[in-house]
Amino acid sequence: MTVEFAMPGEQEDVVIVGAGVVGLTSALMLQRLGRSVVVIDPNPPGSGASYGNAGTIADFAIAPVGSPTLLKRLPSLVFDRQGPFSIRQGALLALLPWLAQFAWQSLPGRSENNMRAIAALTLDAGVRWQSLAADLEAQHLIQNKGCLYVFNGEAQYQAGRHDMRRRQAFGVKVELLNPGELAQLEPHLPQVEGGGAFFPDALSVSDPGHLVRLIAARAEADGVQILPESVVRLSAQKRHVVLQLGNGQRVTARQVVIAAGAHSKFLADQVGDLVPLETERGYHLEYDGESERVLRPVCAAESGFYMSPMAGRLRVAGTVELGGVKAPPTPERLAFLSQRMRDIFPDLKAASRSWLGFRPSMPDSRPVISESRVGRQIVYAFGHGHIGLTLAPMTASLVAALIQNTLPEISLNDYRADRF
Ligand SMILES: Cc1cc2nc3c(=O)[nH]c(=O)nc-3n(C[C@H](O)[C@H](O)[C@H](O)COP(=O)(O)OP(=O)(O)OC[C@H]3O[C@@H](n4cnc5c(N)ncnc54)[C@H](O)[C@@H]3O)c2cc1C
Numbered sequence: 001m002t003v004e005f006a007m008p009g010e011q012e013d014v015v016i017v018g019a020g021v022v023g024l025t026s027a028l029m030l031q032r033l034g035r036s037v038v039v040i041d042p043n044p045p046g047s048g049a050s051y052g053n054a055g056t057i058a059d060f061a062i063a064p065v066g067s068p069t070l071l072k073r074l075p076s077l078v079f080d081r082q083g084p085f086s087i088r089q090g091a092l093l094a095l096l097p098w099l100a101q102f103a104w105q106s107l108p109g110r111s112e113n114n115m116r117a118i119a120a121l122t123l124d125a126g127v128r129w130q131s132l133a134a135d136l137e138a139q140h141l142i143q144n145k146g147c148l149y150v151f152n153g154e155a156q157y158q159a160g161r162h163d164m165r166r167r168q169a170f171g172v173k174v175e176l177l178n179p180g181e182l183a184q185l186e187p188h189l190p191q192v193e194g195g196g197a198f199f200p201d202a203l204s205v206s207d208p209g210h211l212v213r214l215i216a217a218r219a220e221a222d223g224v225q226i227l228p229e230s231v232v233r234l235s236a237q238k239r240h241v242v243l244q245l246g247n248g249q250r251v252t253a254r255q256v257v258i259a260a261g262a263h264s265k266f267l268a269d270q271v272g273d274l275v276p277l278e279t280e281r282g283y284h285l286e287y288d289g290e291s292e293r294v295l296r297p298v299c300a301a302e303s304g305f306y307m308s309p310m311a312g313r314l315r316v317a318g319t320v321e322l323g324g325v326k327a328p329p330t331p332e333r334l335a336f337l338s339q340r341m342r343d344i345f346p347d348l349k350a351a352s353r354s355w356l357g358f359r360p361s362m363p364d365s366r367p368v369i370s371e372s373r374v375g376r377q378i379v380y381a382f383g384h385g386h387i388g389l390t391l392a393p394m395t396a397s398l399v400a401a402l403i404q405n406t407l408p409e410i411s412l413n414d415y416r417a418d419r420f
Pocket of ligand 1: 017018019020021022023040041042043044045046047048049050051052053054055056057058229230231232259260261262263264281282283284317318319357358359360381382383384385386387388389390391
């Protein structure tokens with residue numbers, strides 16, 4: 001296909017920076033609303049965080065990362081390299097401002113408020129994804145066997161029960177399971193003494209990377225142009241936005257959406273929006289031919305990772321490591337995942353491959369879906385943390401409302417860029 005961009009001196013209509021699940025679902029929606037959309041990304045569509053996630057359409061995942069429980073453990077976590085939440089020592093100083101905001105957002109009242117704001121975005125994620133998948137003829141990639149949290153011991157089960165009650169208050173459908181009921185649902189898992197929490201209506205994706213590539217293909221078929229370049233600078237002029245690309249080319253656009261995931265901060269900074277965006281680095285291991293070990297995504301709650309059955313493989317994805325987007329993978333994090341998997345399935349062979357990805361994370365676990373300080377010429381759609389796959393269709397609808405200047409489905413106050 002020949003890609004034609006505006007001639008020098010001409011202006012694009014809408015440019016979206018970032019071809020992850022958030023940028024591409026927004027591109028698809030805006031193009032269908034009659035806008036002419038160009039997506040710019042140096043990497044293949046869906047090859048960032050959107051590629052390697054656990055694949056859960058986690059409409060139940062309304063609890064922010066920062067909570068009073070985590071806050072109590074935060075000081076010890078700074079030095080614990082073996083737990084599910086770790087901090088790269090070399091990055092600690094640079095992380096202090098973000099950690100201070102995170103600690104503040106973990107206080108009881110704030111954490112509860114963040115949960116409310118997240119729930120407003122998630123609760124019909126399954127319906128939105130089903131409709132998008134039907135549109136893409138990708139229903140075969142969507143599984144409807146629910147998702148499961150496993151609690152190892154009684155104390156963890158009681159804490160989980162408390163957490164689930166809070167979620168139920170926001171409309172999450174969840175069933176608490178005793179060890180026997182859990183064994184019936186997942187017969188290959190070893191017996192646990194705690195129990196489980198089952199989200200029966202939750203959907204999951206058997207190949208997130210493939211799904212995002214299908215969104216890109218459909219968007220292109222609808223007329224979206226995808227330009228394989230990086231955006232290195234941007235500035236807002238009176239009637240347009242100027243983007244400087246890595247190859248030296250300049251592109252002007254009427255409106256721009258910044259959807260560059262964990263890499264969005266330096267672009268927002270250039271507009272004067274100093275958002276506290278960090279990354280929670282997450283890892284995955286894949287085990288080829290082992291997808292039948294579990295029947296649905298199963299979260300080992302204590303260890304902070306999912307075992308997700310995917311097309312032809314088992315993907316074990318999760319854990320949190322604060323430490324920026326530049327450092328290489330930390331071998332201990334992969335060893336942690338690998339050891340936990342051997343604890344659960346002692347006969348499992350070595351992993352077939354590993355991956356590090358960058359969750360775009362705000363201290364309050366709420367995304368930024370917002371106009372910028374210069375107005376709707378530049379719109380933000382980043383910071384979706386642990387649930388960007390889940391939230392992409394809802395975010396696309398809200399981005400479309402911002403760009404089109406129409407009434408959004410919900411108030412956007414909780415997701416403003418200037419809320420800190
Ligand atoms: C281990 C792990 C497990 C997860 N599990 C789940 C899950 O089960 N369910 C769920 O909902 N979410 C999950 N997530 C979170 C989810 O993957 C992310 O929130 C989501 O993918 C973010 O999408 P995005 O489009 O914002 O970012 P990305 O997918 O990272 O896309 C950003 C794009 O921007 C591009 N870009 C960056 N800088 C520039 C630039 N200067 N110019 C042009 N382009 C640029 C990048 O190349 C990239 O393609 C998980 C994440 C991880 C790491």
